[in-house]
Amino acid sequence: MGLAASAALVRVGLPGAFAARVDKTAEFLANGEFNWFPERSPSGPVVVIVSIPDQVVHVYRNGIRIAASTCSTGKAGHETPTGVFKILEKDKDHKSSTYNDAPMPNMNRLTWSGVALHAGNLPGYPASHGCVRLPMGFSALLFSITKVGMTVVIADEDSQPSSVVHPGMVLGDYGKKAFGAVDASIKRHEYSEGRTEKATTTSIVVSGRDRSLTLWENGRITATGKVDIANPKKPIGSHLYTLTGVDENNAQLTWTSMAYSSKDRASDTEALQRIKAYPDILKKVQKAMRQGMTLVTTDDSSNSGNRSADNFTIFSGVGLY
Structure with missing residues (x-):
């Protein structure tokens, strides 16, 4: 999936919500944007770090950042828990058992109580019921390299491996x-x-x-x-x-x-x-x-x-x- 001179837009979630793969560093991503550079580290253990203050997800392989994406975490009253988690389950076509069969594509489950990484609407601020929403394109790429038992860190501060x-x-x-x-x-x-x-x-x-x-x-x-x-x-x-x-x-x-x-x-x-x-x-x-x-x-x-x-x-x- 080569980067085009101008990134293609991919519709995800509600009308008007777009996701775009771009050639930018994590620090300059706008809402809905993500990057993906797997060639920087083709193999090795993967760690995913979610920064709640920045609303950004970082993907590291062998200690080298290979991808980053904007995200939307839990809103007030449904805050996304911080911690060190393991991926418990993967489901590419998951539907929520709590919220009227709402689609949760490319789902990586972190807790049995319902916290997961999955594709969803990104309004530009924390808006979920506790999950970490991702752009559709990014969620599909991430799903392709995650494994059950892999580590995901959800942090309330900016942490760099x-x-x-x-x-x-x-x-x-x-x-x-x-x-x-x-x-x-x-x-x-x-x-x-x-x-x-x-x-x-x-x-x-x-x-x-x-x-x-x-x-x-x-x-x-x-x-x-x-x-x-x-x-x-x-x-x-x-x-x-x-x-x-x-x-x-x-x-x-x-x-x-x-x-x-x-x-x-x-x-x-x-x-x-x-x-x-x-x-x-x-x-x-x-x-x-x-x-x-x-x-x-x-x-x-x-x-x-x-x-x-x-x-x-x-x-x-x-x-x-």
């Missing part, structure tokens, strides 16, 4: 022996990708307050354990990391990182280096490591009923953190 290179194994011994175990696990999972009926999605949540680690696989907790945190009085910060690369020559892992809260923010690299998992949980984490997995750090409690001060949730719909 950065690259973090970490020596050896994260959350433990940083020697080459530990890296070898992780590397073998990643290769094993890569080999099985596409050869099994359903790929496993993996996430790790580290709580600074509880000094705990929770391992999630396919939306359920499969292991818990303790961690030591160097300089424990200092916050580890609120970060989301996605494993994007493995450098066998230098025994390093590459992560795409973003801070999802300005509260008690620590540097991305420092937070990883201060966390060390106990041996029993570390072995389970090593076996679960794979490309595209996510690691979330937080200074809040790991109590299952906990929400942070700004109502930021993690994995809502597959279990509330």
Whole structure:
């Protein structure tokens, strides 16, 4: 789908509402416009970030932004929840069971309570009942690269991912022996990708307050354990990391990182280096490591009923953190 000299307009939603694919950067998109540059990073783990203040959706692959689009999030009284979510379900021709079978094309479900990414009318301001409405053309392109279990971040501030290179194994011994175990696990999972009926999605949540680690696989907790945190009085910060690369020559892992809260923010690299998992949980984490997995750090409690001060949730719909 090459870009024309003047972008074609695509009707979506109510009469008079248009969407246009344009050759502009995210910062200069007008309402209804989007860009799409997949060639900038042809492969690798995908993370979608929704900025509520900017009403813009950013798509990153291997830490490189390949697309951006204007959007419409929840209106007053139906605010879109902020948090780290996993795509629970995909349906190209979905219809709402709550709002009179209203069409929700290219739907990526984030919560079972009804929050999703889908095509819809974009009036230029928050107007939905909680979902993230997208231009039709953009929603179709996004639907083509999303996967169940993929990470979507809905943030109430402007957050830009950065690259973090970490020596050896994260959350433990940083020697080459530990890296070898992780590397073998990643290769094993890569080999099985596409050869099994359903790929496993993996996430790790580290709580600074509880000094705990929770391992999630396919939306359920499969292991818990303790961690030591160097300089424990200092916050580890609120970060989301996605494993994007493995450098066998230098025994390093590459992560795409973003801070999802300005509260008690620590540097991305420092937070990883201060966390060390106990041996029993570390072995389970090593076996679960794979490309595209996510690691979330937080200074809040790991109590299952906990929400942070700004109502930021993690994995809502597959279990509330």
